[in-house]
Amino acid sequence: MTIMIIDDSPHRCRRVEEALETIGVECITFSSLLPGIRFLKMNDVDGIVTDMQYPISDKPNSDVKEAGKILLKWLVFQKKEIPVLGNSHCQFNTSYPYYKGQLPGYYQDWQLGILKEFVSSMDHSK
Numbered sequence: 001m002t003i004m005i006i007d008d009s010p011h012r013c014r015r016v017e018e019a020l021e022t023i024g025v026e027c028i029t030f031s032s033l034l035p036g037i038r039f040l041k042m043n044d045v046d047g048i049v050t051d052m053q054y055p056i057s058d059k060p061n062s063d064v065k066e067a068g069k070i071l072l073k074w075l076v077f078q079k080k081e082i083p084v085l086g087n088s089h090c091q092f093n094t095s096y097p098y099y100k101g102q103l104p105g106y107y108q109d110w111q112l113g114i115l116k117e118f119v120s121s122m123d124h125s126k
Contacts (some may be wrong), residue, residue: 001119005029006036006071007087008054008064016049016087016103019112025117025119032058033067037074043107045082046122049103052088072096085118 007013007101030036032055038122052068085103086092
């Protein structure tokens, strides 16, 4: 199982990645939207953990935008049915049908249960 993590906070990415790896999940991480979308165009993932606000591109001085919303709109447009878990202090107001909930921003050890539930829901949806 492979989960994509998109977040511009290296600390948050590391914490979520470490937690997912403890339950046997492979992770691939991106710090901006466009490289993540390029990856999704050519590869399959089983789920996505995404921040709400991060840069659109890796270009220096790229503005931080609500790229999480853009990602969800892109997934709908592409008809990709990938479960998504938010990892942000910002709210995801979305109608994306595969949105599975949200971690409350900065990852804490007790949130491992939320990640396990997210992974478990993917196991049952196949």
